[in-house]
Amino acid sequence: MRKDLIIDFHTHTFPDRISKSVLAKLSRLSHTQYFTDGSVSGLLDSMEEAGVSYSVNLPVMTSAEQVEKVNGALIADKDRLFAKGIISFGGMHPDYADYRQQLRRLKESGICGIKIHPAYQNTDIDDIRMMRIIDAASELGLIVLTHAGIDIGIYDRNYTSVKQILNVIQTLHPPKLVLAHMGNWACWDDVKRDLCGAPVWFDTAFAIGPITPDRAKSGTPYRADNLSDEAFMQIVQAHGTDKILFATDSPWESQKDYVRRIQAMPLCAEDKKRIFSENAVKLLKRV
Numbered sequence: 001m002r003k004d005l006i007i008d009f010h011t012h013t014f015p016d017r018i019s020k021s022v023l024a025k026l027s028r029l030s031h032t033q034y035f036t037d038g039s040v041s042g043l044l045d046s047m048e049e050a051g052v053s054y055s056v057n058l059p060v061m062t063s064a065e066q067v068e069k070v071n072g073a074l075i076a077d078k079d080r081l082f083a084k085g086i087i088s089f090g091g092m093h094p095d096y097a098d099y100r101q102q103l104r105r106l107k108e109s110g111i112c113g114i115k116i117h118p119a120y121q122n123t124d125i126d127d128i129r130m131m132r133i134i135d136a137a138s139e140l141g142l143i144v145l146t147h148a149g150i151d152i153g154i155y156d157r158n159y160t161s162v163k164q165i166l167n168v169i170q171t172l173h174p175p176k177l178v179l180a181h182m183g184n185w186a187c188w189d190d191v192k193r194d195l196c197g198a199p200v201w202f203d204t205a206f207a208i209g210p211i212t213p214d215r216a217k218s219g220t221p222y223r224a225d226n227l228s229d230e231a232f233m234q235i236v237q238a239h240g241t242d243k244i245l246f247a248t249d250s251p252w253e254s255q256k257d258y259v260r261r262i263q264a265m266p267l268c269a270e271d272k273k274r275i276f277s278e279n280a281v282k283l284l285k286r287v
Contacts, residue, residue: 005277007284008047008055008255010145010180010205010247013086014038023251029153033212036251043250044084050255053277056247056284057081058115058145059091067096075109087284089113089145092137094121094129100136112284113143113176118159119151126164131172138174143283145178145203149185150225152211162190169198176283178245182207182235186225196238201279203247208232208261233265241271245279 014022019038027034036042047055059070071090078088090106092099092114106114114137118125125146137144148160162184168174178201183191185207208227227235236244248258262275 004051004053005281006050006052006054006259007246007277007280008052008248008250008258009178009245009280010203011043011055011057011250011255012038012060012252013040013043013057016040026153030252032152032252034251035254038251040081040084040086043086046250046255047085050259052085052255052259054085054087054280055250055255056087056089056113056145056280058089060115060117060120061091061093061096062120064093064095064097067091067093067102071102071106071111075106075111078109078111087112087286089115089143091115092133094123094127094133099133103133103137103140103142107140107142111142112286113145113178115145117147119147119154119157121159123159124164125160126167126171131168134168134174134177135172138172138176141176143176143178144174145180147181148179148183149181149187152185152206158184158187160184162187162195165200166194166198169200173199175199177201178203178283180205180247180249182227182232183239188225188227188231188235191235192238196235197240201243201245201283202235202239203245204232204258204262204275205247205249206252208258229261229265233267236265236267236275241267241274242279244275245283246276 016039023034023038036046061067074088090111134144150158180203183195183202211226248255
């Protein structure tokens, strides 16, 4: 493993034909700025500028009808993308009926994980449909990465509260569960009190520093609930640096700026190495 290896465990890309429209829609919902054009080439340019060696690309299935087509495209292109530094995860939707077969398809094709997004899928994470997917994926040894906490564009309900996540952990004991956004976005007291130390990984995506508002809508009110550096360090120290994964949520954060933020944290060199790459390598078992 290279000394300077950096792995971004949480990024998104979209097909070129829809990337601009998807980003425009999501930017309107969240009132936040994006930092790439959402394409694969845009992510690769960002990685080169930031010194990121690999990025994990996470699809979000907003309907059951997308599952087979999107996963098929990811499987077909995964080796080409990996050669460029992009690691493809698959996705799943709680309304997709033959989830076991689809998860086996991903596993047999060399995909090492899946992304679920309870808020965008309008389903609580401890709903039986989500629990079945997490359990089946865990049986196959797949990583399960889930959005965790309030979504910045959907404030009316938390589909992945700390209480719900603890129910999943206590019921299923998933060995490779990754909670995006430092365990539960905007619910930091709950994370510190109840979730730190649990057998899960936190990724740092869209969780640290000021949120950059959409330039076209500057002044539009939104809740700025990211962690201060001090609050971030409190969670890191309580949870353990062996369970923190560097991640940005690109295109919604600048990879270059995020690398600088983590490098500036009062962490020793070994802890930074764990966060930037070692923890991810252990989970991915590929890089």
